[in-house]
Amino acid sequence: MLQSSARRAEPGERLTVGVAARLSRYLQVLTQARKMGKDRISSQEIADYTNINATQIRRDLSAFGKFGKRGVGYNIDSLLGEIRTILRTQGQHNIALIGAGRLGQAIASSPIFAEHGINIAAILDKDPEKVGRRLGNVEVSDYRSLASIVQERNIIVGVIAVPADHAQEAADDLVRAGVKIIFNYSEALLDVPSDVAVHTSNPAVELLYALYFHLT
Amino acid sequence: MLQSSARRAEPGERLTVGVAARLSRYLQVLTQARKMGKDRISSQEIADYTNINATQIRRDLSAFGKFGKRGVGYNIDSLLGEIRTILRTQGQHNIALIGAGRLGQAIASSPIFAEHGINIAAILDKDPEKVGRRLGNVEVSDYRSLASIVQERNIIVGVIAVPADHAQEAADDLVRAGVKIIFNYSEALLDVPSDVAVHTSNPAVELLYALYFHLT
């Protein structure tokens, strides 16, 4: 028997939610560490930046292969490649940004998406003043052309950066255009069909939760 | 023996990370549902908005008391009060926003913090052009007065909304001023003492993770 008792994940196997979330965070740390000129990193260093236990990190990684060197750590470039393969995020992904207001402008001008191979392929707004202007590298399009743009530019994610009172309308239009993943930066609760995934980002909620651990 | 086998949490007991995170999310849903004019809600409705299992929600809540009515659901106002008591977030909390650029402006003009009793008590920027202007209800202060403002205005949280290359400097200055909770909206990794909690928000990382479940 060559098979050891340690379980190694099958290639086609689906990750659990927890593992996928943690691998994504390792990806961010590795990306930044590389930018800072490092070429290797230990599980303890990743732990310091993510607040994820170092043993857990080694365990997560060793489920897919032996990526590290004992006594040395992990090579950042090769680990980045391994995790991208596991998460299947090697390619380029196109997203549409709804809303060219202050938040939309902040998102469009941030390098945060490009760094991870995510391409803002369209920015849409209803305001004629904003249509035609450039934000980042993208020209703002008329909101009414949402459906055709989603189809033409192969967009799979919609990012909602409009005030709460227009968020549901944007979600409805994205769903009608065929988008299955929505990131919601308004505080509104969105009603969508069950095959559409909504991620609502609410800094205030995260803050309340952080405060709890500070106050106790 | 009046004591049942179901364990009820002690008043002084510390919540686990998972419970505190989920309670915070219930808080958000309840806040929004109330704004939409509802006065009661079922565990299934909360489940639909949070993607947290309805049984888990009932279990989380029943650990602290019998807050619902069978056949009816939960009263939104009273449940809000109960959760706020559990999370000890009844009061007003003061935060400082570092950076009055596009992201800072978006955060300052959003109702998302005020809705949860979080008060943006100061906004700081290095740019003389921005100092003195008003964002939301707050006048932008000179970055150099950070330390004195943190002390005077009883600020316990710093929100970093500056470009990555200035984020570490902002973190260092916040730590020196005595702030123990930092929200980092840049993509930089921050080095801070171990008694300071850093929450880095990275939409790209969350997106990669959402994509994984979409693609598989």
Added chain:
DNA sequence: TAGATTGTTAATCGATTAACAATC
């Protein structure tokens, strides 16, 4: 070699879920 760090085990703890009686 000596020191550092991985990969793995084993044990524990909390999260998750289906099912259903209780009860509004």
Added chain:
DNA sequence: TAGATTGTTAATCGATTAACAATC
């Protein structure tokens, strides 16, 4: 009453952690 939904049990599964041999 009939229908709906909570509160609770019981069973399972994944997360977490300390410890340490393997090995770079």
